[in-house]
Amino acid sequence: MWAWVRQPTLRRLIAVAVFVGVAFLFRHDHGLYLGVAAMLTVVLAPAPDQKTTRMRAFTLGALVLLVLVPYVAYVEAHEGVVSYVRSALEFSGREADRTQLHLQSLGQGDEARLFYLFHVLPIVALAVLALDVRRGRASEIAIVAPLARMAIVVNVYLPRDPIAARLPDAVVPAALVGAWLVGRALRITPVALRGTVVALASVVAFVAGTSISTVGLAREQLARTNIWLGVGYLPQLVREKTAQLTARYTREQLPDGRLQMLVGFFDYLDRCTTRRHRLLVAGNAPEMYVYAQRPFSAGHSTFIEGYYQSEEDQQRMVDRVRQQVVAFVLLLSDQYADWRKGFSGLHDFVAANFRTLTEIPIDAERTVTVLVRTGLPPARFDIATGWPCYR
Numbered sequence: 234m235w236a237w238v239r240q241p242t243l244r245r246l247i248a249v250a251v252f253v254g255v256a257f258l259f260r261h262d263h264g265l266y267l268g269v270a271a272m273l274t275v276v277l278a279p280a281p282d283q284k285t286t287r288m289r290a291f292t293l294g295a296l297v298l299l300v301l302v303p304y305v306a307y308v309e310a311h312e313g314v315v316s317y318v319r320s321a322l323e324f325s326g327r328e329a330d331r332t333q334l335h336l337q338s339l340g341q342g343d344e345a346r347l348f349y350l351f352h353v354l355p356i357v358a359l360a361v362l363a364l365d366v367r368r369g370r371a372s373e374i375a376i377v378a379p380l381a382r383m384a385i386v387v388n389v390y391l392p393r394d395p396i397a398a399r400l401p402d403a404v405v406p407a408a409l410v411g412a413w414l415v416g417r418a419l420r421i422t423p424v425a426l427r428g429t430v431v432a433l434a435s436v437v438a439f440v441a442g443t444s445i446s447t448v449g450l451a452r453e454q455l456a457r458t459n460i461w462l463g464v465g466y467l468p469q470l471v472r473e474k475t476a477q478l479t480a481r482y483t484r485e486q487l488p489d490g491r492l493q494m495l496v497g498f499f500d501y502l503d504r505c506t507t508r509r510h511r512l513l514v515a516g517n518a519p520e521m522y523v524y525a526q527r528p529f530s531a532g533h534s535t536f537i538e539g540y541y542q543s544e545e546d547q548q549r550m551v552d553r554v555r556q557q558v559v560a561f562v563l564l565l566s567d568q569y570a571d572w573r574k575g576f577s578g579l580h581d582f583v584a585a586n587f588r589t590l591t592e593i594p595i596d597a598e599r600t601v602t603v604l605v606r607t608g609l610p611p612a613r614f615d616i617a618t619g620w621p622c623y624r
Contacts, residue, residue, distance in 0.1 A: 505615050
């Protein structure tokens with residue numbers, strides 16, 4: 234956006250539209266935040282006349298829609314845009330209720346300082362910008378106003394419970410607004426006032442850095458890198474981390490240590506199934522698909538109570554499962570009751586079409602029951618386990 238303001242060419246406007254579209258495809262709200270900021274940038278940018286401004290805004294909107302046409306067509310073909318939007322709004326509302334932030338839980342610590350600092354920075358930036366505009370210096374309005382507006386929106390919607398995990402979501406606009414304020418402070422004309430403001434900004438930056446270090450567990454993160462061993466250790470460190478990240482089951486990189494107990498089952502999938510054989514994990518454990526290297530089923534990688542539980546959603550899940558080659562279902566003992574209650578249609582289909590293959594004890598809280606499709610004829614039986622092979 235700033236590059237376009239410096240040189241408002243069509244090529245750069247296309248780049249803005251592509252970035253907004255890509256952001257939307259990662260997360261719809263991210264695309265919305267950036268899209269509004271981009272449109273505000275175009276509207277506030279210097280232009281010869283209002284007609285030019287309107288044409289720029291229309292072009293940006295058309296380019297963003299053009300970027301999203303393939304995705305919209307895909308959604309319409311597989312679910313319908315109206316149904317998709319309705320489900321997305323229901324999901325968003327449910328997620329907001331589940332993770333609602335309660336200000337009284339912030340307390341007086343580092344998290345609270347950062348939370349309120351994030352809110353104060355864009356307001357201060359807008360106040361400074363208003364003073365500049367009043368004095369006839371409006372050259373940066375198209376740069377600062379969209380950024381401050383986006384920071385305010387991000388601060389309202391992204392920080393949720395648990396606040397320590399959500400604050401990083403809002404740090405980028407805050408950092409950019411803070412950087413602009415520091416740069417603006419360095420341009421203050423009266424030397425005495427400039428020194429005072431810069432000193433104040435330095436104190437704020439120090440407090441913010443200290444709080445970020447605490448909330449982000451910087452000392453622990455640095456200790457985990459072993460960087461204290463010196464620069465000479467860096468090549469070995471890179472080799473070690475590369476080996477961990479490229480190995481499939483490295484304990485240090487597993488997001489859940491309990492996955493180690495399922496390695497035997499994952500190896501069985503390698504021997505006896507192909508990538509067309511899908512899994513259905515009845516609960517919220519999407520990491521299992523990653524380590525099994527098999528696709529998920531029913532159109533969902535997770536099943537959480539309260540999400541996508543309308544009759545239409547449930548029927549769509551069953552219809553998808555009927556059309557897919559779902560070889561195995563994994564029932565998680567600690568989540569099974571909620572899954573059975575919340576996704577009764579899918580549960581009934583599983584109960585009618587799958588049988589128990591084995592049970593894998595994970596720990597004191599979880600046992601994974603593996604179900605296999607009854608109507609799927611095996612090509613042979615696995616020598617190591619005696620289980621059916623489908624390749």
